[in-house]
Amino acid sequence: MADEALFLLLHNELVSGVYKSAEQGEVENGRCITKLENMGFRVGQGLIERFTKDTARFKDELDIMKFICKDFWTTVFKKQIDNLRTNHQGIYVLQDNKFRLLTQMSAGKQYLEHASKVNFR
Amino acid sequence: MSRQANRGTESKKMSSELFTLTYGALVTQLCKDYENDEDVNKQLDKMGYNIGVRLIEDFLARSNVGKCHDFRETADVIAKVAFKMYLGITPSITNWSPAGDEFSLILENNPLVDFVELPDNHSSLIYSNLLCGVLRGALEMVQMAVEAKFVQDTLKGDGVTEIRMRFIRRIEDNLPVGEE
Numbered sequence: 001m002a003d004e005a006l007f008l009l010l011h012n013e014l015v016s017g018v019y020k021s022a023e024q025g026e027v028e029n030g031r032c033i034t035k036l037e038n039m040g041f042r043v044g045q046g047l048i049e050r051f052t053k054d055t056a057r058f059k060d061e062l063d064i065m066k067f068i069c070k071d072f073w074t075t076v077f078k079k080q081i082d083n084l085r086t087n088h089q090g091i092y093v094l095q096d097n098k099f100r101l102l103t104q105m106s107a108g109k110q111y112l113e114h115a116s117k118v119n120f121r
Numbered sequence: 122m123s124r125q126a127n128r129g130t131e132s133k134k135m136s137s138e139l140f141t142l143t144y145g146a147l148v149t150q151l152c153k154d155y156e157n158d159e160d161v162n163k164q165l166d167k168m169g170y171n172i173g174v175r176l177i178e179d180f181l182a183r184s185n186v187g188k189c190h191d192f193r194e195t196a197d198v199i200a201k202v203a204f205k206m207y208l209g210i211t212p213s214i215t216n217w218s219p220a221g222d223e224f225s226l227i228l229e230n231n232p233l234v235d236f237v238e239l240p241d242n243h244s245s246l247i248y249s250n251l252l253c254g255v256l257r258g259a260l261e262m263v264q265m266a267v268e269a270k271f272v273q274d275t276l277k278g279d280g281v282t283e284i285r286m287r288f289i290r291r292i293e294d295n296l297p298v299g300e301e
Binding site: 003004005007009010011013014017021035039040042043046047050075076 | 236
C-alpha cells in the first residue's frame, strides 16, 4: 500500500524538480527550501487532520511534542524519535538517528550543502 | 491483540495518505510554477519516467517474477503484481487490440486522487500522468518501448480511470562502437 520505495522515489523527484525549476528563475537556495517547506506544511496539515480525528485534545505543549515523537513519527517514518530534548522554554530538539528519507543516500562529504534540501518537513 | 492489528492497518492507510498528499502538493506546486497544463503534464511524465527507471529494480528484486515472454504476460504482471505491490489496487486488463500490442488498464479507484477535485481552469490537466511516466520508464529498462496515456479519468467525470498501453518495439542493446 503506497510502498516505502515509491514514496522515497517520489520525494527525490520532488526535491530535484523544485531545484530544476529554480535554475531557470532565481538561483537562491533559500527560496527552494521555502517552497519545499510550504509543500511539507500542506502535507503535514492534512495528515494531522486525518490522524487526530479520534484522539483526545492535547493538554499542553509537551503532550503535543510527545504525540509527534511517538505516534506521528511512527506513522510517517516507521520509527520513533530517538531523543527529545527541551529547555522548557519553548525550544525542542528532536533527534532521529536513522532518518528514513536520508538512509538511501551515500554518506560522503560531496554534496553536504544539498543535504538540507531533503528535510522539507 | 486486536489493538495491535488496528494500528497496523491504520498506519498502512496513513502511509498511503502520506503518498497521496505529497503527490497532491507536488501537482499543486507544478501548476503554480508552469503556466499551462500541457507543461505540467509533460513535467509529471518526465518525473514519472525517472521514478520508473529506479522502481523497476526494486520491483524485480522483490517480486521474483521471471522474464515475460510476450506482451500479454507483461500486462498481467503489471496489473496483478506491480500495481498491487505499490498502490494496493489490482486494475483489470481489457480491450486488447487484434494485433495484441495494445491494451487498457481499468482502475476502479485511483489512490492518487483521494480527496482531489480538479478546478475548472485546469480541465486539460492529466492529474495522474506520473503513472504513465512510471510505466514507460520501468518498461524501457526491461527492453520494451511502450506508450502509455490516459483515456478516461474519474477526475473529469468518467466512471473509471483507463490507461491505454501500446507496445512500440523491443529495444535492442546497442554495443558501443569498437566493442564486438
